[in-house]
Amino acid sequence: MVDSKLLQRNSSMELLRIVSMLFIMGLHFLMVFDFPRYEDSIKAPLNTFVYFLLESLTIIAVNVFVMLSGWFGIKPKKKSFCSLCFEVAFYGIMLFIIEVFLHNGQNITIKGIKHLLLGGPDDFWFVKAYILLYCLTPVLNTFVQNTSRDTFKKVLVAFFVFQSIYGWFLLATRWFAGGYSTISFIGLYLLARYMSIYKPKFVQFRLSVDVLIFICLILLSTFWSFVFCRHNIFLYDLAFVYTSPMVILSAAYLIIIFSKISFRSRFINWVAMSAFAVYLFHYNPLIYNYYCDLAIWCDNRGTIKVLFFPMAIVLVFVFVVLIDQARKYLWKKISIRLF
Template sequence: MKKRDSRFEMVRIISMLFIVMYHFTMYGNWTNDSINTVKIQFFRPWGQVGVALFVMITGYFVANRQTDFSKAWKRIKKLWVKTLFYSWIILICSFIFYFGIFEKHDYLYAIFPVIFDEYWFITSYIVLILLTPVLNMIVEKWDRKNLIILIGIILIFADVVPFIKNNGTPNAPLGNMFSVGAMLAPYLIAAFIRKYNVKVKIGWALGITVLGVLLEYTSLFVLKHGIMTLDISSFTFGLLPLITAVGIFCIFLNLPSFHSKFINWIAAGVLASYLITENPLFRMYFWQKLLNVGRFQDPTWKFILMGILIAIVTVLVCSLIDKVYEIVYSKVYKLIKMKFNIIKK
């Protein structure tokens, strides 16, 4: 079995840290008059950066493979089961520990989390994987020029139009920023980098990253001070975080390949931090009651430091929880497989 390159496993861990930090900003019990401040929105740009990085890893390794819908289904089957497991466990816990008052449809979504888009990222990611037979065929057959044109078209309609309209509804041609449309560009960009062995020197990669970050934080200040009428968080989605993500990805491509059992071990379970803390039945309880992150609102240094530390601890703890899940899954799977073979005989 080929060892996983720990460079990319580090990117996987970082991507999830970014996403958890974003949720720290989103769901904290901050005072009402401070929610729309630059400080409270400090981690917000990094959520979409994390999403783009996670998808780029997939694009880099999957887009060059021959695949069909049967193989695509095999890729997402285990993720589907894991999503069901965490969603059902949290649903049971919500009855036992009473996380809050919810509508009936919230429980329906918890029972069928993938179909009913309980986790937008999981549902969209699964749809993306199911589209890989078509996407991979395009990557393989089309030349450099046509791929660049396709990526450009997707960037305009999936990463520019939605955040300009910015009314929270999926009325852009490829959906809003919480849809599979937002995943197409990072997937194809990573596929393009892999296919043509694109080399971006470390200096340029750092420059791209810094440019993306500066543009995002500049937009927060500009929008906050009324120069434009868009919401303060408008440019934390779409093109600007994608620029940052591409820069970070290229930085890691410049690093020498290496193998770390610890990094790979942690990376294998980081998705659990999303499935646990972003569950609609649990997230507000987690951030506002269990952690009570609002107490870290002031001073600014404490807000930033605790946001980073909480993200690190959350990802590590949830990765450890996922190891228990993997043991249970492995034993149940072997048991089912054994019984199925007995029945076949």
């Protein structure tokens, strides 16, 4: 029964889920190192350019993850919501217990409990923003189902014009938080729903054209940041904000590309089921410290570090997929009793 369900999914989109998580892991690798400044662009222009290129490619992954939910549409159900919460709790509790054990119980404090409950402002911001998006999807889906295409388009245009001005270029609103917020997720969700349902003209190009547009958008972000950095203009870091139109369009075209490649693979679908677990595991503060050490170790390998980065990311990904089978098995047993 499980195998048949796995085979029914379009594996190209599940592969995109895997690729997006690998990009997120790559982005977190890059975060370990100092963001290039004007002096870096003068002393080491090639390294600076490559950094910006990798940043342009990986920064889109969070938006892709949210837009995948919009592309298919979240169908809020008690079981799926509980499954999401269980997955978050499983890794939070497991790693908290490990941390307590390693420190002989010294971390059993109010601060530690608060962190376990995601009580800090920086504790898994994505999880909290996504859970609220999930709670709001009945309203969003009702809007999508009961509004005209023209009204839908006008709402999207108004939203992204406003966000681009005040939530990106001017960064004049705290509640957009540069894309680290549910309100930005709502815009991404609705944009992906519109693309999936109505297939506007920019979705209907040939695959080769989509790939070319995607490459151009990535290069646009890269050259934007590099040229402005090279001339010491403060605008260069705007290319790497989740609310950037370049980042959003790049994410949209990556989804469009994968949506036009259709195949079925039970293995790909099986691995994709653990993609979110990879985020919950490697970005947990206990693990992320070691993840940062791994990034520094890779960086110290000299000229062959270009090979160590992807190898390290893939190895961590595979490790989490394997241990996630315990979480899936436990949830299966629990869900049978509850639902």
